[in-house]
Amino acid sequence: MNHTSPRIRVFQAFKELHGHSPEHLVCAPGRVNLIGEHTDYNDGYVLPLALDRAIWIALSSLSEPEVRLHSLDFDQEASVFLDQPLMKEEGWKEYLKGMIEISNASGLELFGWKGVMAGDVPIGAGLSSSAAMELALGRAFGVVGNWKWNPTQMARISQRAENEWVGMNCGIMDQMVSASGRKGHAMFLDCQSLEATDVPVPDAVRVVILDTNTRRGLVDSAYNERRSQCESAARYFGVTVLRDVSMEQLNQSEAMLDPLEFRRARHVITENCRVLDCVKALRSGNLDRVGKLMKESHISLRDDFEVSSEALDLIAECAYKAPGCYGARMTGAGFGGCAVALVDVSCIEEFVEQVLKDYAETSERNGLLYVCSPSDGASVFSVENC
Ligand code: ADP
Numbered sequence: 483m484n485h486t487s488p489r490i491r492v493f494q495a496f497k498e499l500h501g502h503s504p505e506h507l508v509c510a511p512g513r514v515n516l517i518g519e520h521t522d523y524n525d526g527y528v529l530p531l532a533l534d535r536a537i538w539i540a541l542s543s544l545s546e547p548e549v550r551l552h553s554l555d556f557d558q559e560a561s562v563f564l565d566q567p568l569m570k571e572e573g574w575k576e577y578l579k580g581m582i583e584i585s586n587a588s589g590l591e592l593f594g595w596k597g598v599m600a601g602d603v604p605i606g607a608g609l610s611s612s613a614a615m616e617l618a619l620g621r622a623f624g625v626v627g628n629w630k631w632n633p634t635q636m637a638r639i640s641q642r643a644e645n646e647w648v649g650m651n652c653g654i655m656d657q658m659v660s661a662s663g664r665k666g667h668a669m670f671l672d673c674q675s676l677e678a679t680d681v682p683v684p685d686a687v688r689v690v691i692l693d694t695n696t697r698r699g700l701v702d703s704a705y706n707e708r709r710s711q712c713e714s715a716a717r718y719f720g721v722t723v724l725r726d727v728s729m730e731q732l733n734q735s736e737a738m739l740d741p742l743e744f745r746r747a748r749h750v751i752t753e754n755c756r757v758l759d760c761v762k763a764l765r766s767g768n769l770d771r772v773g774k775l776m777k778e779s780h781i782s783l784r785d786d787f788e789v790s791s792e793a794l795d796l797i798a799e800c801a802y803k804a805p806g807c808y809g810a811r812m813t814g815a816g817f818g819g820c821a822v823a824l825v826d827v828s829c830i831e832e833f834v835e836q837v838l839k840d841y842a843e844t845s846e847r848n849g850l851l852y853v854c855s856p857s858d859g860a861s862v863f864s865v866e867n868c
Pocket residue numbers: 537553555556573574575577599600601602604605606607608609610611612613615650
């Protein structure tokens with residue numbers, strides 16, 4: 483990945499390509515989830531935060547109904563006409579077509595623009611570069627069309643674009659936090675009502691992303707399988723989502739439920755409780771409790787939901803042993819990708835050094851660590867400040 487900030491890269495590349503400055507700069511961040519994994523599609527609770535890594539687009543309006551978008555990261559150009567039927571293909575351009583298709587279907591008025599896009603959200607690492615791209619595109623269409631920005635509406639449109647056009651059956655969490663995360667805060671989100679509450683992340687800690695440098699294989703089929711196991715368990719209780727089943731109900735029905743579905747449901751129901759608990763603990767500054775809940779979440783994902791991997795277990799173990807670590811857990815869909823740790827700010831350098839060393843020795847792989855600050859969701863910037 484190029485180390486120059488993507489904000490500067492897109493601005494300069496736009497000027498070189500078009501011979502003038504862009505009219506607008508927009509961006510939308512990737513995300514990491516502190517706790518509440520595989521709960522979003524069960525209409526449960528999650529606690530993600532928007533990263534200080536984002537996808538940026540520099541753009542100017544066009545009078546024709548066409549989007550001409552150059553991707554610096556893929557070194558390719560997309561040209562899509564807004565008044566012609568769209569064809570499904572493969573690759574990064576599908577996110578653009580999906581956003582056009584669903585925004586149109588939602589009654590939003592689309593106008594043409596030309597732009598240059600680049601990002602520093604690692605791609606395919608479980609930090610939701612896809613949601614970042616969708617929301618950056620939403621912001622681009624919004625600024626050109628003079629839309630009143632409605633983050634929840636745009637999150638829903640982005641999720642539908644990913645579900646219905648790209649074919650990835652993700653929940654709403656990634657898009658909600660990329661649309662409306664807040665600097666210095668995590669977002670406590672109820673995925674049923676979409677009510678979002680900002681929860682301050684104490685200054686005494688840093689959120690550290692631990693990339694195992696392994697990528698998930700077969701994740702889509704395993705993800706869909708987990709979803710249907712949850713739906714099937716919910717059906718047993720006469721409801722559509724596990725959000726509406728209590729631990730007491732689940733325990734009473736253990737003998738009647740398929741043992742695998744029982745464990746899947748136990749993860750989801752206990753994980754929802756952990757999110758509620760974690761929000762309270764963060765608010766009261768009880769960081770030991772937050773860390774303990776993160777560890778319990780990892781164990782539940784590993785043993786009951788079975789979506790962890792050897793590399794994820796190993797990097798979480800390395801984090802637990804390192805100085806200043808309150809807790810760590812796998813994050814994202816699983817089977818590879820990243821874990822997340824909460825670390826005391828006074829130990830951050832020793833923590834990073836030790837985890838990298840320990841993980842390299844035990845796994846024979848080089849991990850990547852990102853110390854991140856919770857950031858704002860999708861934004862529009864004035865070009866004068868660039
Ligand atoms: P994740 O969301 O975990 O990063 P996904 O597989 O859901 O992984 O989304 C990654 C896809 O999103 C990429 O293959 C690409 O099509 C698109 N994408 C992400 N970042 C960029 C980027 N900087 N430029 C162009 N397309 C991107």
